[in-house]
Amino acid sequence: MLHELLLAFLGHTGDIFQIVPPSQSADKNGGIQQHPGTIQLAPDIPLAEEAEKYRLNQLAAIGYDYLQLELFVDREQDMVFSSLGSEGEQLAKHLSVYRRAFATGVEEVLRTYRAAVLRLEQEIVRTPGCTPMPLTKVQLILSDFFIILPQLHSLVRELLSRKLCGGALLQHLYDRATNGIPVLQSCIQRILWHCNQVWYKQLIAWMIHGVLPSQNNEFLIVRSSANSAASAASSAADADSTLEWHTGEPHPPKVPVTATRP
Template sequence: MLHELLLALLGYTGDLIIDEREHYNSLGLDNLLVDAPISGEPTFKLASDISFLEPSERDLIQRIIVLGFYYRELDRFATKSRNLSWIRSGNESSLANSTESSKDKIENPSVYRRAIANGIVEILSIYRSAVLHVEQKLLSEMVPILAIVTQGLDKFFVLFPPLHQLIREIERDDIRGGQLLNLLHKRCHCGVPELQTCIQRLLWHGHQVMYNQLASWMVYGLLQDKHGEFFIRRQDDRETNQGSSVQDMSEKLGRLSTDESLTDWHLGFHIYLGKQKCAKKTITMKEEFFEKLEEDASQEDETNKQNYLDSNQKTSDS
């Protein structure tokens, strides 16, 4: 029974501890597919025909095996998000069939989700080590008791439910890019130190992607964003036609700089803040930016002119 329990804690069900989705599956699948959606409610249950357990023991085991369900769902999310089958080099364009199959497996790949999945893998590795430690303690005891399992995995009862809710929201709403970082930042504000540390670690992984994209853009002028997740995008990727606004900005840039190549460079990219409803806000921010540049330039000219007049006045007085 204890070995069945330990296996269930790692996501493997059997005859004593079953998965209701597999049990009632008319197709008779033994394991869930990786691409199956994340379950909302725990589906790991004790078999109804077990009669040698007391009601209190059944309740305690039922509470413990929920961790196995959360572990399996988190592991499935990490496996799906870390799948690199969508990566293809330019010389492999002839492999059309493999490319189409990879698109079927991952419709919308995301480097930010992959980074978050790497953080989840770290957490799951700590959990597996805790399960192994529990097994060692159970084998060393003369009379194994369930309290050892509860004590050894106590902190994961606090961590796994919010993490499961997090990945379910990410998958349901197709959250990626900056929205994913905003979601993690929002979840960091909680009253549980262990959970806060865990979410901050996930946020750290997401920030690594953003910092690498920023460094590539600011230092080398390269836009490393194959999946449209970075907040700087090419002008050709705009969802709305803003021809007049682009022309106005071109005139403003022309007054600020005599370098035509610099003007073309700035007009080739834009700041993306969200969906179509944010397009006008993006243009407004750009216009305000150029107006501020013009205002600063005019103030600087007036200051230089005043300083020149003051210096001439002092020279004439002397």
């Protein structure tokens, strides 16, 4: 049973542990009650004690959070690779470099989790005799991830439902990092570090080289709409000088910018 539980920790299900997809039902007040997805024991698995079944379901649920986080990371990576293809120009317009950085941070957490599951498996194999490892010890070894992964899954759902990107994503991560759980705080701060690398590079590009990131207007400085009309009416020479004002041209830029909070 422990080996099947280890597989469930990594989102691999079968005859013993099965995925229960999200569902909804009507509550007694006439409203809609949402039931999140999870991984649970198959209903036809005989167990001597109900408490053991409850504990196994409680432990295996983390595998569903891991699976959804892995799918999110894979989707973000697939979008990056697809943007390099024939239809890459259209797809690139919908890419968010901040979400890509966020996915990189999540993948770093998942790698740490996979390594912890591997160490747990090695310890189970090295356990002498036929006495199985207690479930309480399994929970203790992965205790940090029983806090981290459900919260990261919730964070990803918020990111997708609210379509957070740019400064809004950074601000949301700052807010979520302010909590009283040290292990969760350090995890979100690490993901925030990845997103801040994008922010710092965009800031350096603007302040030192005068280059505005053009992708999805995720930077806090954007070109004003008034400048777009002026640029369209300007001559080719003026347009070239406008685009290259940051290279050391003596005249001030002809492209006004508007500082906005994304």
